[in-house]
Amino acid sequence: MKYFSYLLCVMVLVFSACSGNKEKTFSKDEITLIPKPAEMKLNKGSFEFTKETGFVVQGSQQKEIAGLLNAKFKSAAGWEMKILEENPDANFIQFKENKDLKDEAYNLEVKKDKIVIEAGSSSGYIYGVETLRQLLPLELESDEKVGDVAWQIPQLTIKDEPRFKWRGLMLDVSRHFFEKEYVLKTIDRLAFLKMNTLHLHLVDDQGWRIEIKKYPKLTEVGAFRVDQEEKHWDARSDNDPDEKGTYGGFYTQEDIKEIVAYAGKHGIDVVPEIEMPAHVTSAIAAYPELSCAGEPVAVPSGGLWPITDIYCAGKDETFDFLEDVLLEVMELFPSKYIHVGGDEATKTEWEKCEDCQRRIREEGLAGVDELQSYFIQRMEEFISSHDRVLIGWDEILEGGLAPGATVMSWRGTKGGWEASEQGHDVIMTPGSHVYFNFYQGDFDTEPMAFSGFTPLSKVYEFDPVVDSMSTAQKKHVLGGQANLWSEFISTTERSEYMLFPRLAALSEVLWTPEENKDWADFSRRMHVMFKRFDKMNINYAMSAYSVTAESEVDATSGEIKIILKNEFPDSEIRYTLNDENIDESSSVYNEPIQVDSSSLLRAAVFENGKAKGDTLVKDFHFHKAVGAKVTYNPIYNDSYTGVGENTAVNVIRATKNFHDGQWLGWLGEDVEAILELDEKVKVEKVKVGAMENQGSGIYFPVKATAFLSKDGKNYKKAGSVSRDFKVNGAIGLKDFEIEVEPQEAKFIKVKVETYKGLPGKGKAWLFLDEIIVE
Structure with missing residues (x-):
């Protein structure tokens, strides 16, 4: 046995x-x-x-x-x-x-x-x-x-074979520095998606990130700034040039050699960007003599506008410096292309600089715009003499384009169209479709980003070729590129989140024949790619699974119609209209939802019985002042009119996106709003909904006061709420609650005081959405 x-x-x-x-x-x-x-x-x-x-x-x-x-x-x-x-x-x-x-x-x-x-x-x-x-x-x-x-x-x-020869990603390592290891990891992932270009934005106002042996202060001084990371990027204070910066970093030349060699093994061309004549405050902080004024400046800790500290175009020393820098850069980067920026130069210093004005006269230039053209053309001659090709942002078109230059068109595709018509190669990178520093999902749940909106499906819609181009023009379109500006991206985890999955959509746009593109088919494949991203330990965004809600009020019935959407075709959206948790047994969304009483909406995409992405939560609160007649003094600003006078009492709450069409805005003014109800009601509480986004100049009110009246003539103060100013690096939404002694009223007057503590920085915006009466 x-x-x-x-x-x-x-x-x-x-x-x-x-x-x-x-x-x-x-x-x-x-x-x-x-x-x-x-x-x-x-x-x-x-x-x-x-x-x-x-x-x-x-x-x-x-x-x-x-x-x-x-x-x-x-x-x-x-x-x-x-x-x-x-x-x-x-x-x-x-x-x-x-x-x-x-x-x-x-x-x-x-x-x-x-x-x-x-x-x-x-x-x-x-x-x-x-x-x-x-x-x-x-x-x-x-x-x-x-x-x-x-x-x-x-x-x-x-x-x-690829449709386009330029399939790129720009990493901004200047605003926030990312270590070499993350750059190497990004190269792996670019190759995985058959992308072939990594554009490194190595220089900007807030940091110089590449070692230059001949000018050591570029990294000793220019690579570090005073740490103000707790503040909103665009609300950081000016630094003292004598205060030592501690926040930053840079790549040694050995680091660059390793990055370039690693990229070469993966079929990736690394294109360096050395900004000029603007976005160079970090260089001027190191060597003040490079500017027109020659005065000490500090490396800025955050947003800088306008950009006036720029290289002096009248001094030969400026061009000697830049040529020395580029010689070291070209020694490190074998790339055919050298990017010189060329964007957003405010030329007020050139207009009053004796050296710049002398240059204008000697060269027979019409003014400072042609002086910028002279600047770029001079650098283009130097770069082309070393068998390289200059790339610049589309501003280099202003005043005349350098003969051998390639244009990177970011302000839409117009610059690329014009450059291609003039016989220049172009790379399309419009902010509308491939700026990955923009939001990709619900502003209320996504990490802070620039206020634009570029979801996955919009990236997939991108085409570098413009229909109106001639056959000859189309041949000059090298391809396209995503740009990830890092003002709001301080960690590699956040960087990954902003890149993926949008980089996958762009890879297909730039590789696959146009006739083979299909959003439904891409969506099917993307569902599987998410699983592969999990295995690759990529911190990708699941924003494409998120549900969005479009809400509108029926003027006749007062009901709210809610339309739910998701980017992926034929998604299974489930929802609840009460305070219950959402699960696989919740109602399936098939048609617009009608709401006529207070409801808390939850909605999510379900796949194989499990919720995917964030759950949408919307509170539709039918309070006592819904549909009331509202008058405002002063009237709201023409730029932020919401849906009109009814905005403050239409139940639909605004979001962190101040362009969502549901905000009323006032610039530097206190506001008085009077609500006239159909009949007298018992009032116990008044809430005022407001936003704060300090980087965009929007601040919470410092005080809100409620007055009640039965006849609209005699008002009695019912209560107020105050809030001291606080530094806030995030975007905030808040209801300012005013507790009142319960009493009857038909008229509610709300006075809201705006923040006025911005000396030398203009006026603060006040943004209001709903005034709730309970």
Whole structure:
């Protein structure tokens, strides 16, 4: 009996060992590549990676590229594929040269017994490997060994190449400094999505981030500022030039060499940006003689506007300095392109500077705009003499464009259109679609950002080519780029949150043929990509799952109609209209919701019985003054009119987005609002809803007082609430509650006092939404 049991066990083991994993046939829905390939044909069957699989390569460069995938297998599977120089009989991956393919193109053929990646360049091989990575199970991204995984991919053929040659991301490491390790991690992720350009914004007013041997004070002084991180970026005070900065950092030249080398192995071109003539207060703090006035300045701790401390265009010493800096920069960066900024220069110092005015006369220039053109053209001549190409923001068009310059169009696409018409190459990076420092979800729940709104679906709508361009103009469009300005981004976790998943959408926009783009299909693939992001430990935003509500009041019935939306097509939205928690049994949203009494709305997207993303919470409070007649003294500012006089009593609450159309605004004025009700009511409490966003000049009121009347003539003070000014780095919403002795009234007068403590900085905005009577 013991012998029979032993024999049975041996037979089972042998059978198991011989059979291996059952060959799988994949469906199209299981192919979730981002960006979507140009051409793909799915075949039956699969290829399985094992510890016996070989990688056939020629030379050290191909071996390095194979190592990108091998490193993943080593972590997740505990083994590496063999590196071979000749093809075995089966079970191998081969790099095969095909010089007929374009620079970044690749062909991928997966059969049962082998995989062949054809390319004419190292980039093509890298993208073929990254495609294999995405075809493999999610567990490949694990940092630890995982068991019971069939490392199978579908048999298929792919013919793929990018739509645009410039597929970029700009990281602003000046406003907030990010360590080298995060830059290297970002390079990995760019390659994963077949992006090919990392634009490093190394210089701005708030920090100089690159070591320049000839000018050590650029980093000794310019790389550090006084720490005011507790304040809103745009509400920080001026610094004393003699006070030593402690907040900041910089990359040594060895750091830069490591970043550039690492990027090269991943097919990424690193483009340095050395700003000029403006956004350089950090440099002038280090070397004041570079400015027109030559007076000491401090590195600013936060927002700076207007930017008047700029390089002097009249001194030859300025150009000597910049040429010295660029020589060191070009030694470190092999990139064909050098970005010089060129944006947002306020030229008031040039207008009164004797050196600048002399330059204007000697060069026969019409004024300071042409002086900026002279400045950029002079730098373009220097850069092109070193076989590089100058890039500047679209302001370099002003006064005349340097002959060999490439324009990066950020103020919409107009600048790119004009530059392409003049025969210049352009890179489209409009704030409307690819500024990733803008909000991507509900302003009330998202981390603080710039006030623009760029959700995932809007990124996917982006196209670098403008319809009105001629055929010749379209050929000058190199591609597009996302920009992540870091004023409100102080950590790498926040940076990741703002980049992902929007970077995935942009990668498809810039890689995939226009006719292959499809938002519904991308959404399907994105659901799976989120799971891969989990395995990759990316702190991505789930904002695309969030529910948004559009509310409007029916003027006749007084009911509120609520329309719920989500970015992803056919999302399952569930909601409640009471104070109950939302779950998989809650009502499914199918049509607009009608509300005619106080209700607390909760809504969320559900997937497989689980809520995804943030739950939307909206309070619709039908208080005693809803629909009352309201008069204001003074009337609200023309820029912030809400929905008119009824704004303060229409139940719909405004959000942290002060452009949402539900705010009434006054600039530097105290406000008196009188509410006339249909009949006398018992009043116990009055609330005044307000916003604070100190960076945008919006401040909470310092006092609110309620007066009650039965006849609209004789008012009696009923109560008030005061609040002392506080530094507030966040955006706040607050109801100022005024407790009153219970009494009847038909008229409620509310006086709201605005904050007036901004000496030398203009007037404060007062923003009000709802005046609630209970």
